[in-house]
Amino acid sequence: MLGDEIGKGAYGRVFKGLDLENGHFVAIKQVSLENIAQEDLNVIMQEIDLLKNLNHKNIVKYLGYSKTESHLHIILEYVENGSLANIIKPNNFGPFPESLVAVYIGQVCRCKTIH
Template identity: 85%
Template sequence: MQKIDLLKNLNHKNIVKYLGSIKTETHLYIILEYVENGSLASIIKPDKFGPFPESLVAVYIAQVLEGLVYLHEQGVVHRDIKGANILTTKEGIVKLADFGVSIKLSEADDNTHSVTGTPYWMAPEVIEMSEVCVASDIWSVGCTVIELLTGVPPYYDLQPMPALFRIVQDENPPIPDNLSPGITDFLHQCFKKDARLRPDAKTLLSHPWIKNSRPVVC
């Protein structure tokens, strides 16, 4: 019910819209907007489209950032940004979904300083349970960029616990060698170890890699 209270107040083109709920004696059904093309994680599977080129990743990530700008302005941290939670319509509009572990910063307490999210996309401060902040979503955006480019997130060759250890210990997650300078710099911005130094979603929308990929409206 708390998640419904959070969802029903969100209204943005890049966020899946809450339409209503039905409560029975045994179940609670949440009715959400239908997003027909499914998740980006399902589209990049080898038996479908496969990993995306940089230009397409930039188009999708720009919309993810637009959604995050809105969310963060509402004081909401998504806490589980990944390809499986990014849905797309047949027109190519991206929508953030699955707010099951999201939190309003105004409602954060000691119980919210828990290891929450999905291991390979998780920011170091979340693993260390040091703080709940919007910058954690930015780290996850970086992991999602690598996921969309390669088909898997960073450290996917490791079991979850060793992966969490490496996320905390390494200077930054491994970045593929064959990327353009623009996207490489974007990833380094997302992967700043100190959460306070990570640019926010609005700033990243102005990053050259994102700006250069967006269509010019005359």
């Protein structure tokens, strides 16, 4: 179920949603299919394929998608504070101290080794 709009992306709007099966909040990226070029739709489907294969605690989890005649809905894990890009916007908190920048850089760089 779609709730309030929480952001906009290159291809659509993002809403806070409610999973009616379990009561968890989700993020729903809604892409209008009206007047969308096939090339742009292919890019979006590639994004979905990429999201399906990502599994890291610092990357938003892909939960699924649904398609109607007019819209594609990409369902993602809801993250309360949004993206790192949103947090570091100058008008939100101002400049960060180096120690906090180091924490964020460490999280971005951290990955699991595959054996």
